[in-house]
Amino acid sequence: MKDYIKVIGFDADDTLFINEPYFDEAEEKFCALFEDFLSKQSISQTLFQTQINNLPFYGYGIKGYILSMIEAANKISDGKVSIKVTEKILEIGKELLQKPIVLLDGIEDTLKQLHGKYKLIVVTKGDLKDQHRKVSLSGLGPYFHHIEVLSEKDEIDYEKLLKRLDIDASDFLMIGNSLKSDVLPVLNIGGTAIHIPFHTTWAHERIDHEIVHDKFYTAITNAEILPLLL
Amino acid sequence: MKDYIKVIGFDADDTLFINEPYFDEAEEKFCALFEDFLSKQSISQTLFQTQINNLPFYGYGIKGYILSMIEAANKISDGKVSIKVTEKILEIGKELLQKPIVLLDGIEDTLKQLHGKYKLIVVTKGDLKDQHRKVSLSGLGPYFHHIEVLSEKDEIDYEKLLKRLDIDASDFLMIGNSLKSDVLPVLNIGGTAIHIPFHTTWAHERIDHEIVHDKFYTAITNAEILPLLL
Numbered sequence: 001m002k003d004y005i006k007v008i009g010f011d012a013d014d015t016l017f018i019n020e021p022y023f024d025e026a027e028e029k030f031c032a033l034f035e036d037f038l039s040k041q042s043i044s045q046t047l048f049q050t051q052i053n054n055l056p057f058y059g060y061g062i063k064g065y066i067l068s069m070i071e072a073a074n075k076i077s078d079g080k081v082s083i084k085v086t087e088k089i090l091e092i093g094k095e096l097l098q099k100p101i102v103l104l105d106g107i108e109d110t111l112k113q114l115h116g117k118y119k120l121i122v123v124t125k126g127d128l129k130d131q132h133r134k135v136s137l138s139g140l141g142p143y144f145h146h147i148e149v150l151s152e153k154d155e156i157d158y159e160k161l162l163k164r165l166d167i168d169a170s171d172f173l174m175i176g177n178s179l180k181s182d183v184l185p186v187l188n189i190g191g192t193a194i195h196i197p198f199h200t201t202w203a204h205e206r207i208d209h210e211i212v213h214d215k216f217y218t219a220i221t222n223a224e225i226l227p228l229l230l
Numbered sequence: 231m232k233d234y235i236k237v238i239g240f241d242a243d244d245t246l247f248i249n250e251p252y253f254d255e256a257e258e259k260f261c262a263l264f265e266d267f268l269s270k271q272s273i274s275q276t277l278f279q280t281q282i283n284n285l286p287f288y289g290y291g292i293k294g295y296i297l298s299m300i301e302a303a304n305k306i307s308d309g310k311v312s313i314k315v316t317e318k319i320l321e322i323g324k325e326l327l328q329k330p331i332v333l334l335d336g337i338e339d340t341l342k343q344l345h346g347k348y349k350l351i352v353v354t355k356g357d358l359k360d361q362h363r364k365v366s367l368s369g370l371g372p373y374f375h376h377i378e379v380l381s382e383k384d385e386i387d388y389e390k391l392l393k394r395l396d397i398d399a400s401d402f403l404m405i406g407n408s409l410k411s412d413v414l415p416v417l418n419i420g421g422t423a424i425h426i427p428f429h430t431t432w433a434h435e436r437i438d439h440e441i442v443h444d445k446f447y448t449a450i451t452n453a454e455i456l457p458l459l460l
Contacts, residue, residue, distance in 0.1 A: 081312070
């Protein structure tokens with residue numbers, strides 16, 4: 001692929017830096033608030049279902065997650081708690097918004113080696129302000145030509161992005177931890193994709209079939225992509 | 231200015247379509263929920279202060295507004311209401327996210343006349359998903375080369391945007407209803423600005439001094455900008 005790739009898109013959450021474990025931790029705290037009402041499993045399930053139902057309204061990101069926690073709290077408690085509990089939920093949310101940025105092992109060295117040889121961009125989804133904050137605090141910003149926060153990562157979103165940045169899909173490689181968001185749509189529009197699995201994946205991002213495609217690669221760590229590109 | 235302007239940025243909320251009146255309506259509903267606790271003025275003041283305090287966390291947009299309503303509800307009621315009231319607040323929020331898009335008088339004709347003669351872009355702030363939804367539903371999307379949702383509209387944000395889109399500040403005109411967000415930062419980086427006041431402005435966007443600048447213009451309606459540009 002080093003012969004034809006010119007631009008590399010990196011997903012941010014759980015590709016550049018840790019994200020999902022912070023949501024898991026927040027969910028633990030949320031479940032603990034309502035342990036008198038339901039089992040942990042039922043609370044998690046209610047929260048997940050609320051989040052999915054709310055995606056058309058709120059999209060991805062922490063703010064929508066906090067709103068879904070509050071809506072789920074209503075359902076779980078059947079309205080039988082004081083509004084005070086939302087103070088604790090808002091606090092869980094604000095903690096999430098201030099989590100330290102922990103880089104994935106080796107990512108800075110990987111970017112350093114690719115920088116200058118390829119045009120590097122960040123392609124992520126979530127809340128605009130929060131994603132910019134994270135990339136900025138990560139210290140990785142200078143390696144990237146552009147940071148794009150999308151509402152969705154469907155084929156049409158990648159197509160629009162590539163068109164706007166004047167990139168041919170055949171010159172584009174996307175790297176990320178989500179088969180659903182970082183790999184499948186990019187392969188479908190003629191791009192190349194490398195999947196670097198992360199140890200935990202949000203249920204909404206999971207797919208249940210195997211991908212077989214001549215432009216699809218898997219790497220166990222980000223360092224493993226270097227032999228493909230250098 | 232028709233001799234030197236090449237790119238025109240339009241603010242979205244209350245420049246292309248109605249926005250602030252919807253927030254005012256939501257605030258009325260919020261105040262009504264707590265009329266047993268405080269005067270309408272005190273409720274509004276608490277909500278406004280909460281919003282401002284939360285800007286560093288949530289940024290602009292409806293999702294942060296809903297979260298601030300819930301936080302303010304805690305303060306106003308001193309925790310003495312059921313969590314059920316948050317159902318009503320979440321409903322106010324979801325209504326806001328689904329409001330019809332009402333174009334400002336004459337805006338489509340104005341854009342039609344400028345389209346092709348200038349490169350037109352939308353420069354707005356708020357929630358990514360919501361702003362894209364509104365521009366898309368407005369039917370005005372095809373007039374615009376690009377839609378940019380920013381976390382902030384400070385000088386540095388405009389500078390980065392113009393750099394990325396390869397636009398010289400001296401070629402750039404920004405049009406909007408906020409002196410603070412659409413006019414001052416653009417003048418300060420060497421651009422041109424037209425202020426089109428809207429009948430209601432969020433307190434946070436107000437400034438209390440007059441602007442005197444040779445690249446600053448005011449128009450009462452969007453149609454009034456045409457003689458300056460055609």
